[in-house]
Amino acid sequence: MKFLEDRILKDGQVRPGxxxxxxxxxxxxxxxxxxxxxxxxxxxxxxxxxxxxxxTVEASGIAIACMAxxxxxxxxxxxxxxxxxxxxxxxxxxxxxxxxxxxxxNITLAKKFLSEKDTVLLIDDFMARGEAMKALISICHTSGxxxxxxxxxxxxxxxxxxxxxxxxxxxxxxxxxxxKMDENSLVFRPGT
Amino acid sequence: MKFLEDRILKDGQVRPGxxxxxxxxxxxxxxxxxxxxxxxxxxxxxxxxxxxxxxTVEASGIAIACMAxxxxxxxxxxxxxxxxxxxxxxxxxxxxxxxxxxxxxNITLAKKFLSEKDTVLLIDDFMARGEAMKALISICHTSGxxxxxxxxxxxxxxxxxxxxxxxxxxxxxxxxxxxKMDENSLVFRPGT
Numbered sequence: 001m002k003f004l005e006d007r008i009l010k011d012g013q014v015r016p017g018x019x020x021x022x023x024x025x026x027x028x029x030x031x032x033x034x035x036x037x038x039x040x041x042x043x044x045x046x047x048x049x050x051x052x053x054x055x056t057v058e059a060s061g062i063a064i065a066c067m068a069x070x071x072x073x074x075x076x077x078x079x080x081x082x083x084x085x086x087x088x089x090x091x092x093x094x095x096x097x098x099x100x101x102x103x104x105x106n107i108t109l110a111k112k113f114l115s116e117k118d119t120v121l122l123i124d125d126f127m128a129r130g131e132a133m134k135a136l137i138s139i140c141h142t143s144g145x146x147x148x149x150x151x152x153x154x155x156x157x158x159x160x161x162x163x164x165x166x167x168x169x170x171x172x173x174x175x176x177x178x179x180k181m182d183e184n185s186l187v188f189r190p191g192t
Numbered sequence: 193m194k195f196l197e198d199r200i201l202k203d204g205q206v207r208p209g210x211x212x213x214x215x216x217x218x219x220x221x222x223x224x225x226x227x228x229x230x231x232x233x234x235x236x237x238x239x240x241x242x243x244x245x246x247x248t249v250e251a252s253g254i255a256i257a258c259m260a261x262x263x264x265x266x267x268x269x270x271x272x273x274x275x276x277x278x279x280x281x282x283x284x285x286x287x288x289x290x291x292x293x294x295x296x297x298n299i300t301l302a303k304k305f306l307s308e309k310d311t312v313l314l315i316d317d318f319m320a321r322g323e324a325m326k327a328l329i330s331i332c333h334t335s336g337x338x339x340x341x342x343x344x345x346x347x348x349x350x351x352x353x354x355x356x357x358x359x360x361x362x363x364x365x366x367x368x369x370x371x372k373m374d375e376n377s378l379v380f381r382p383g384t
Contacts, residue, residue: 029305030268032261059250066255069224076222113221
């Protein structure tokens with residue numbers, strides 16, 4: 001989507017280690033009107049899929065998932081990365097590796113909020129190697145929910161997570177796919 | 193606000209240890225239309241205060257902060273609870289104690305997103321003893337930003353955090369204040 005590519009070119013910063021900083025509008029400071037456009041784009045693409053719930057992972061997925069939820073008029077459920085005293089009862093648990101934080105972590109989701117009756121759209125702000133998304137997908141499989149699609153704001157195409165999911169047959173829409181980046185240039189995949 | 197009190201009575205669950213579970217609509221599964229009404233209520237109360245930014249803490253504050261941001265048409269910044277490789281540069285840091293998780297944690301916010309030019313509304317989904325909010329306030333003081341108000345969805349009035357901030361002169365609006373709760377009854381503070 002041109003609106004997101006333009007914003008990445010304007011305000012994104014490439015740092016060593018294949019890090020794209022978009023913290024001025026997507027994952028620390030949030031441009032809520034841009035996030036609303038992201039939510040609208042997911043709705044336009046997936047609106048006829050019978051979505052009953054939107055699922056994401058805390059923390060930065062929550063904002064765009066909620067914006068999409070306003071269009072779909074369905075609940076959002078965010079998987080949690082740490083178990084607190086308040087998260088009791090039966091939980092789905094899956095393990096993911098965070099390359100950002102350099103460690104494994106569990107994501108958990110209360111069983112009462114996801115079942116075989118659901119048709120879900122999985123949303124996240126970023127996809128690199130796809131570790132968090134694979135953990136979410138694993139939870140959906142365990143629950144029996146049908147995965148209607150995977151909506152990503154920014155995909156680092158060169159890290160392969162998105163294409164691996166496409167090859168497995170998931171209907172994955174990334175609003176901006178970066179095929180190459182260094183400190184001098186960003187190359188977007190055509191046709192997204 | 194009656195709409196939130198009614199929802200707490202309908203779907204909230206009181207658990208031992210003074211825990212109020214509202215995970216079916218506020219902090220695990222999210223009823224986005226309810227969150228939109230929460231955002232609207234904050235806007236109606238604080239709309240003439242010259243707010244330039246909304247500040248919250250990850251994770252569950254993000255959703256209602258974004259909904260409020262749509263009405264105010266200002267950016268949202270969420271403070272982070274862990275330092276990642278992607279959060280470099282100059283940071284404001286403040287320490288809070290989490291009674292939910294039973295440990296201290298740092299919250300951090302990039303200095304470039306908050307300065308003495310800002311007039312901020314601080315938002316969170318819950319206030320109990322007010323630990324996270326005190327840490328956010330400390331960051332605002334360090335930055336020189338003016339705090340125009342503190343908007344809370346659910347305040348556990350009997351734990352004192354909200355009243356302590358009111359006594360310090362903060363313009364704190366909680367949409368539902370619980371003055372007493374046990375497994376048989378919930379008593380809301382009148383007039384909120």
